[in-house]
Amino acid sequence: MKLLSFFGRLPVREIKQQFYPPRFCCMMCGYEIFEGDLCADCLKSIVFNAGATCPVCGRKTAAEEICIECKARLPSYKRGVSPLSYEGGTLALIGAFKNGKPYIAYFLAREMAKKAALLPPADGLVYVPMTRKSLRRRGYNQARLIAREMSRLTGVPVLDGAVRKTGETSVQKQLSRAERENNLKTCFKADRAAVKGKVLLVVDDVCTTGATLNAVTECLKAAGAAAVYCVTAASVPHYKNKNIK
Numbered sequence: 001m002k003l004l005s006f007f008g009r010l011p012v013r014e015i016k017q018q019f020y021p022p023r024f025c026c027m028m029c030g031y032e033i034f035e036g037d038l039c040a041d042c043l044k045s046i047v048f049n050a051g052a053t054c055p056v057c058g059r060k061t062a063a064e065e066i067c068i069e070c071k072a073r074l075p076s077y078k079r080g081v082s083p084l085s086y087e088g089g090t091l092a093l094i095g096a097f098k099n100g101k102p103y104i105a106y107f108l109a110r111e112m113a114k115k116a117a118l119l120p121p122a123d124g125l126v127y128v129p130m131t132r133k134s135l136r137r138r139g140y141n142q143a144r145l146i147a148r149e150m151s152r153l154t155g156v157p158v159l160d161g162a163v164r165k166t167g168e169t170s171v172q173k174q175l176s177r178a179e180r181e182n183n184l185k186t187c188f189k190a191d192r193a194a195v196k197g198k199v200l201l202v203v204d205d206v207c208t209t210g211a212t213l214n215a216v217t218e219c220l221k222a223a224g225a226a227a228v229y230c231v232t233a234a235s236v237p238h239y240k241n242k243n244i245k
């Protein structure tokens with residue numbers, strides 16, 4: 001009876017943690033570990049954006065300079081950062097995060113919060129939204145999970161519902177760059193009352209071409225946002241991006 005009343009006062013998540021302490025298994029492969037989130041092998045397989053990056057979009061570059069894409073056309077957001085480079089084991093990590101291992105958000109958000117500390121302070125976190133249909137299919141919005149955990153770590157509030165996604169973009173991969181952008185432009189809608197005059201940090205899992213971040217940024221700016229920055233868990237290195245036109 002005493003035990004029941006003890007658990008009665010705890011939220012469900014904390015009750016779960018009493019039985020499954022979160023740090024006893026590698027988040028990626030499940031191997032037994034005694035500290036950290038990932039085992040040594042998984043951690044070694046992940047590629048961090050530790051070297052040269054583009055000071056605008058944050059992608060890994062061969063030298064510390066603005067990448068060719070940003071030189072050709074600056075993104076709509078002021079600056080983007082990503083702790084991980086989307087190559088090697090990072091693909092498996094993000095894949096696992098999007099497919100049934102939502103708790104990887106704890107690891108990603110911590111790394112992202114460290115990178116986001118390089119950006120000016122934000123008034124609010126905005127996550128890239130999903131349509132209801134995609135949300136039902138996956139069961140969770142991975143960008144929202146990261147944003148919530150980042151908020152817990154940094155104290156910056158998540159602006160839930162600040163951007164809504166109204167159209168489906170599942171065929172994006174087959175489209176040309178111009179077609180993707182046009183398709184995306186009409187997909188997002190921002191809530192003026194929530195974003196007007198604010199410095200915002202857009203949160204997402206992966207920056208591939210930057211088209212999604214640009215589309216979300218443009219709708220936030222159209223709704224009166226003062227400035228928009230972006231943080232993604234991983235970004236495709238700029239030199240591996242050549243084929244995505």
Ligand SMILES: [Zn+2]
Nearest residue numbers: 026029039042
């Ligand atoms: Zn592992």
Ligand SMILES: [Zn+2]
Nearest residue numbers: 054057067070
């Ligand atoms: Zn760049």
